[in-house]
Amino acid sequence: MTGTLYGLGLGPGDPELITLKAHRILSGVPVIAYPAPDTGPSFARQIAAPYIGAHQLEVPVIVPMRVERFPAQEVYDGAAETLARHLDAGSDVAVLCEGDPFFYGSFMYLFERLSGRYETEIVPGVSSMMAAAAALGRPLAARNDVLSIVPGPLDDDIMRARIEAAGAVAIIKVGRHFARIRALIKAMGLTSCAGYVERVSLAEQRVLPLADVVEDSAPYFSIILIYKGGEGWKARTAAATE
Missing domain, CATH: 3.40.1010.10 (Tetrapyrrole methylase, N-terminal domain)
Known part of the structure; x- marks a missing residue:
């Protein structure tokens, strides 16, 4: 056996x-x-x-x-x-x-x-994407929203196309690509729709709107959630910790 x-x-x-x-x-x-x-x-x-x-x-x-x-x-x-x-x-x-x-x-x-x-x-286990939505205090997607999971290492053109095609987006593997990704989101006019979570569920967790992140780099365990679908959710930070 x-x-x-x-x-x-x-x-x-x-x-x-x-x-x-x-x-x-x-x-x-x-x-x-x-x-x-x-x-x-x-x-x-x-x-x-x-x-x-x-x-x-x-x-x-x-x-x-x-x-x-x-x-x-x-x-x-x-x-x-x-x-x-x-x-x-x-x-x-x-x-x-x-x-x-x-x-x-x-x-x-x-x-x-x-x-x-x-x-x-x-x-199966709880993914960081689900945990990040819970920490952000904002649902990932609803009704007929299309949710796209976008790896941070993708080229800007490909990433832009994926974001444009979706109503909700989870950008994972952000890490060293953070500054470039944030610049792309800003160029697309989506900063106000984006929430940022790092080290989710750990004692050092940080949860805040992407617009409030002052650093130009992010740890490996970080994620950006964007919502631009039909619901009125904002990138609010319920129970955020610094």
């Missing part, structure tokens, strides 16, 4: 946003794997830390954080074979995922390599 592979969505950062199902599995599996940078701690592990026991084996999947491309396929090939050895030995393995495993998550690359060989279960 081989073990079961679990992809556990942990939510955006607050350990209390882990689902009951993810908590049950996380507390019971003998092997826990998680992505980790080659410098600094693993954010996924930090989220799950209150629920990890000393009896559980931890397997960090070291993923170098670089602007330039690196041999990611080799990283996931090696990680998949490491986890396969535990699964072959009959041990269940839970891979911890920030947010949701299938929403821009690195788990999908392990899923691609292992799901055909082992029983696999995905436990």
Whole structure:
């Protein structure tokens, strides 16, 4: 009998946003794997830390954080074979995922390599996009609004087209692209419709209208929500914290 592979969505950062199902599995599996940078701690592990026991084996999947491309396929090939050895030995393995495993998550690359060989279960998690809307105090979309999810690294022309085509927009992976994205939003006359959230659900969370952000840079964990649909919502900041 081989073990079961679990992809556990942990939510955006607050350990209390882990689902009951993810908590049950996380507390019971003998092997826990998680992505980790080659410098600094693993954010996924930090989220799950209150629920990890000393009896559980931890397997960090070291993923170098670089602007330039690196041999990611080799990283996931090696990680998949490491986890396969535990699964072959009959041990269940839970891979911890920030947010949701299938929403821009690195788990999908392990899923691609292992799901055909082992029983696999995905436990969805709260995405940063949903958490940001809650923190901003403004719904994402309603009725027939089209919601577009736009990655920050996209070129301006492509990003402009995606924003123009949607009634509501979530710009993710903002980070080092913040100044350029903010300039584009201003040029499109949408600054008053945009809210900014960084480090959502964490103690250092910041929530404010995009127009009130004075910095020219943003942390990796930041998101911009734009609403230009048919409802009268503004980029207000209920319960904002600085």
